[in-house]
Amino acid sequence: MWAVCKKELRQFFSSLTGYIAIVVFLLLNGLLLFVFPDTDILSYGYATLDKFFELAPWILLLLIPAITMRSLSDEFRTGTFETLQTTPLTRTRLVVGKYLASLIVVVVALLPTLVYFLCIQRLSGQGGLDTGATTGSYIGLLMLAAVFTAIGIWCSSFTSNAVVAFIVAAFSCFLLYSGFSAVSALPAFAAGLDYYIAMLGIDFHYRSISRGVIDTRDLLYFASVICLFLYLTNRFLARRVSGKLRWFAGGPVILIVVLAGVNLLASHLHTKADLTQEHRYTLSAPTRELLSKVDDDIQIDLYLAGDLKAGIRKLAKSTDELLQ
Secondary structure, eight states, X not given: OHHHHHHHHHHHHTSHHHHHHHHHHHHHHHHHHHTSGGGOGXXXXXXXXXHHHHHXXXXXXXXXXXXXXXXXXXXXXXXXXXXXXXXXXXXXXXXXXXXXXXXXXXXXXXXXXXXXXXXXXXXXXXXXXXXXXXHHHHHHHHHHHHHHHHHHXXXXXXXXXXXHHHHHHHHHHHHHHHHHHHHHTSGGGTTTHHHHHHHTSHHHHHHHHHTTEEEHHHHHHHHHHHHHHXXXXXXHHHHHHHSOOOTTXXXXXXXXXXXXXXXXXXXXXXXXXXXXXXXXXXXXXXXHHHHHTOOSOOOOOXXXXXXXXXXXXXXXXXXXXXXX
């Protein structure tokens, strides 16, 4: 497994393609966050990296498929996959090795973005960034990258054309990231089903962690999706070896049912850690007691909008997030 991982890393960084992909990712992030007026984080008036964590998933939608598109498709195109079958290397080790190599490349691309944190922290006049919330946001971004990488490896396993693998991976990541949220917004699901449909999407759980709240439900969801797509990759490789794919032999459907059951159980037995500086996502005991006695809906009007000072705008955003 580690031999495959090191081989993939050497192959990726032995050509300009790998470096170009990382440079383009960092350059695009830099332009969006510090140059373009609509997304400039310096114009907020207070220290925040929220815009970066909002834009990063959409940029990763293109970066990660570009990294993973050749992982297995090139093995099929050059015929080296048949050679790998003669080595004492199981399909699971091959898949995990390819996956870890691609994930390491993505982490290498994300590491320089810590400069944004240092810059904003130094430029801040008072208060600075919420270190706990930023840490939680980076954890969410790493989990999102891990899921996108698993999807990209899967898309690379059923074609020998790297361009096709890139397009399918980008579309699949986009669909699983925002598709469920879009469906949940339809008026037909506005009676309460919209929340559960949104929970199936990656966007729902990424936004949850990006607030700075580490919830075991979100972590388990990401781990389940990663396991599912790595298992499906293994199955597609088995099909290429045997020439046929028997879905119920080995149990992809059973795996989906088991993972769904585990996540359902975790929704009732879970714990979370609020990393935010003000613990703004943790209700106090008196508040919980007060809310338990309320037997009707509560309407709250928040009069914190308009051309306000930076501190008030920050208060408005934190209050809105707490109410949500």
